[in-house]
Amino acid sequence: xxxxxxxxxxxxxxxxxxxxxxxxxxxxxxxxxxxxxxxxxxxxxxxxxxxxxxxxxxxxxxxxxxxxxxxxxxxxxxxxxxxxxxxxxxxxxxxxxxxxxxxxxxxxxxxxxxxxxxxxxxxxxxxxxxxxxxxxxxxxxxxxxxxxxxxxxxxxxxxxxxx
Numbered sequence: 001x002x003x004x005x006x007x008x009x010x011x012x013x014x015x016x017x018x019x020x021x022x023x024x025x026x027x028x029x030x031x032x033x034x035x036x037x038x039x040x041x042x043x044x045x046x047x048x049x050x051x052x053x054x055x056x057x058x059x060x061x062x063x064x065x066x067x068x069x070x071x072x073x074x075x076x077x078x079x080x081x082x083x084x085x086x087x088x089x090x091x092x093x094x095x096x097x098x099x100x101x102x103x104x105x106x107x108x109x110x111x112x113x114x115x116x117x118x119x120x121x122x123x124x125x126x127x128x129x130x131x132x133x134x135x136x137x138x139x140x141x142x143x144x145x146x147x148x149x150x151x152x153x154x155x156x157x158x159x160x161x162x163x
Contacts, residue, residue: 001071001095001127003033005134007048008073011035012138019135021048021072023056023065023089031068032056048072049080053087065089073131075102075124081110084120091121095131 007020016036023032034051038044049072057063069091076084076094081103084092097106104111104122111120 001073001093003030004048004071004073004095005127005130007033007035008131008134011037011048012134015039017135018138019048019072019074021052021070023052023068023070026067026090031059045079047077047080049076050083053083053089057087063087069093071126074098074135075104075106077101078103078108078110081108085111085116085118088118089120091123093123093126095124095126096128096135097124 003022004020007022008018009020011020012018014037016039019036021034022030025031032052032055034048034053034055036048037046037051040046049070052070052072053065056065056068063086065087066089068087068089070084070089071093072080073095075096075098076092077098078101092104092111094104099106101107103109105124110116111118111122
């Protein structure tokens with residue numbers, strides 16, 4: 001999770017919402033990583049989890065990631081939850097719940113729903129306070145800076161849906 005937090009910091013420093021993800025194999029070996037790149041890549045699908053899963057598939061030459069664990073700093077959204085389910089990872093570990101768009105346990109529970117064709121183990125709340133503080137600090141800083149055309153800063157009640 002520490003590496004995911006470092007990736008999240010890099011994303012935040014580059015102007016993206018600070019979320020990072022790492023994927024490891026059954027032996028704990030790092031396979032792939034990702035950080036949010038939606039703003040930099042102008043790509044709505046460039047979430048940390050999706051990028052890490054894509055890279056893992058390329059590295060392992062398969063989309064079947066059954067023996068892998070994904071660590072991510074923020075509870076995945078519906079798009080990422082769907083990608084996680086489709087990749088067949090064995091375990092998801094995440095930092096902080098997302099009360100606005102969390103699709104693992106908080107707002108929706110896609111892994112345990114009838115529409116899921118794969119069950120995975122889920123552990124939430126790992127380094128939760130660190131992950132929450134990182135996101136809250138980033139949004140607070142963004143709100144305090146002067147806006148330029150194209151900048152989008154959410155009001156406090158919408159910033160990442162954090163508890």
